[in-house]
Amino acid sequence: MDTKEALFKYCLRLADNNLVLGHRLSELCSNGPILEEDIATTNIALDLIGQARHLYQYAAEVEGKGRTEDDLAYKRAEREFYNTLLSEQPNGDFAVTIARQFFIDVFDYYFYKELLNSKDERLKELAARAIKEVTYHLRHSTQWILRLGDGTEESHKRLQTAVDGLWMYTGELFEMNEVDEILIKEGIAPNLNDIKTKWESKVSEVLAESTITKPEDGWMQTGSRKGMHSEHLGYILAEMQYLQRAYPDAQW
Amino acid sequence: MENQELEILFQQKIDREEKIEPKDWMPEAYRKHLIRQISQHAHSEVIGMQPEGNWITRAPSLRSKVVLLAKIQDEAGHGLYLYSAAETLGVTRDEMLNALHEERAKYSSIFNYPTLTWADIGAVGWLVDGAAIVNQVSLQRTSYGPYSRGMVRICKEESFHQRQGYEIMAHMAQGTPEQKAMAQDALNRFWWPSLMMFGPHDSDSAHSAKAMRWKIKRETNDELRQKFVDKTVQQVEVIGLTIPDPELKWNEEKGHYDFGEINWDEFYNVISGNGPCNKQRLSHHKKAHDNGAWVREAAEAYARKKQKSVAA
Numbered sequence A: 001m002d003t004k005e006a007l008f009k010y011c012l013r014l015a016d017n018n019l020v021l022g023h024r025l026s027e028l029c030s031n032g033p034i035l036e037e038d039i040a041t042t043n044i045a046l047d048l049i050g051q052a053r054h055l056y057q058y059a060a061e062v063e064g065k066g067r068t069e070d071d072l073a074y075k076r077a078e079r080e081f082y083n084t085l086l087s088e089q090p091n092g093d094f095a096v097t098i099a100r101q102f103f104i105d106v107f108d109y110y111f112y113k114e115l116l117n118s119k120d121e122r123l124k125e126l127a128a129r130a131i132k133e134v135t136y137h138l139r140h141s142t143q144w145i146l147r148l149g150d151g152t153e154e155s156h157k158r159l160q161t162a163v164d165g166l167w168m169y170t171g172e173l174f175e176m177n178e179v180d181e182i183l184i185k186e187g188i189a190p191n192l193n194d195i196k197t198k199w200e201s202k203v204s205e206v207l208a209e210s211t212i213t214k215p216e217d218g219w220m221q222t223g224s225r226k227g228m229h230s231e232h233l234g235y236i237l238a239e240m241q242y243l244q245r246a247y248p249d250a251q252w
Numbered sequence B: 001m002e003n004q005e006l007e008i009l010f011q012q013k014i015d016r017e018e019k020i021e022p023k024d025w026m027p028e029a030y031r032k033h034l035i036r037q038i039s040q041h042a043h044s045e046v047i048g049m050q051p052e053g054n055w056i057t058r059a060p061s062l063r064s065k066v067v068l069l070a071k072i073q074d075e076a077g078h079g080l081y082l083y084s085a086a087e088t089l090g091v092t093r094d095e096m097l098n099a100l101h102e103e104r105a106k107y108s109s110i111f112n113y114p115t116l117t118w119a120d121i122g123a124v125g126w127l128v129d130g131a132a133i134v135n136q137v138s139l140q141r142t143s144y145g146p147y148s149r150g151m152v153r154i155c156k157e158e159s160f161h162q163r164q165g166y167e168i169m170a171h172m173a174q175g176t177p178e179q180k181a182m183a184q185d186a187l188n189r190f191w192w193p194s195l196m197m198f199g200p201h202d203s204d205s206a207h208s209a210k211a212m213r214w215k216i217k218r219e220t221n222d223e224l225r226q227k228f229v230d231k232t233v234q235q236v237e238v239i240g241l242t243i244p245d246p247e248l249k250w251n252e253e254k255g256h257y258d259f260g261e262i263n264w265d266e267f268y269n270v271i272s273g274n275g276p277c278n279k280q281r282l283s284h285h286k287k288a289h290d291n292g293a294w295v296r297e298a299a300e301a302y303a304r305k306k307q308k309s310v311a312a
């Protein structure tokens, strides 16, 4: 694999993460527990899908085969997506939505902070934009972790269940493969082992404050770096890609 | 001062085009009328998120997806401003939501129609927001200060909404035969319900006369409807679609378009709960609200704990 191919795949991975999580959040529109939360959720979805667009555009440029952001989002199949298993997990109750969001926000926060040092100018620019948004996302999900964890007995129980249930998907956030190796060497991508240390300490700190017990690291699910997903992704794509697939000649 | 005297002063103030503010004296009926109207307006913004939200996950391009998300986010924000404006009249958001759930408060009937194809998202933005804008532009001059200022803020965002919808329609009308058919079908289904959004004829409108005298309403239902038709007909022609009204034609003498009679049976039928989606919209809203109860309780409990620890 050369640097160009690695960079293309890397951008896809980042873009897919943002698009799929943004998709999940956009499913929640008009289902929030309170109007303010509906606004926040839509806003975060908007940020994530906006970031995905920039990343797909860049991926398409790097690839140089004339594909567009929409070709990449709408015309790839299940096994060609590289988003994490965590990002595609169903919304569940509000505790699940928040726990999933919090784990990813913490990751994104440290990740984009590191990406600000990338030798790739475009990724650097993207990170500068993303970090502002992600800082807000993290503040939002952290507040909810505290409220739910240290709120009522019921909310505590629900959040603990959510955290326990999602924990096995968190290991994958830090997996690296040949793509990372190549780009780390070039100073383009951050080393995810460094992010992992920061992630663990932040997550431990917030969970402790929220009186939630941090799960023991057990078996961690894996697969997405190779395009192997949970069954959920197929449905997400079926829904998302339906018009493009049903009317291949149409422009939208 | 006697109520009668106060009422004369109140009306004089309105006639001088001065705004009524929350702390000013106002007749109980004025307050009630406003609470009814503003909360209905707020509920409409919020319930409207459902038919539009119905297509976010299926939007056919990333660009159209983010534009639709941004629009829906705006609408939710409008709901929020409007609930706050209503709260200045001494009603709480919980009370307003209860009234909605118990079907004592209404929302715009247009949202009781389903969004069946992607073109419907175009039709909603273009026609429904287009009609709402005509109404809201007029309401910028409404006599109640917080409502009027809310409308000014909202109108700034609304024109982008209409453009978003029109763009989708224009694009589809120039697209493949299937796309064009979808666009025409959406126009066929949303045209008449959009005209109904302005309410019954002035002669049949129970609240109209008083609302005009108090300058809550600045133009009548029929005047506003005419404005909407006049501005929309040309837009339809430009993109090559056909308005589903054989009686629609330019009236040189009046300088307006004449149009056919609205099916008022359908109008009253949908208002009274028999539209295709009335039950669905309301139960969706109730369900989301009920499912969120434990979340709201947790937030309150947490806030109380924090307050205590600050006080201690």
Ligand SMILES: [Fe+2]
Pocket (backbone or CB within 6 Å): B045, B074, B075, B078, B154, B158
């Ligand atoms: Fe609105």
Ligand SMILES: [Fe+2]
Pocket (backbone or CB within 6 Å): B075, B129, B158, B161
């Ligand atoms: Fe709007």
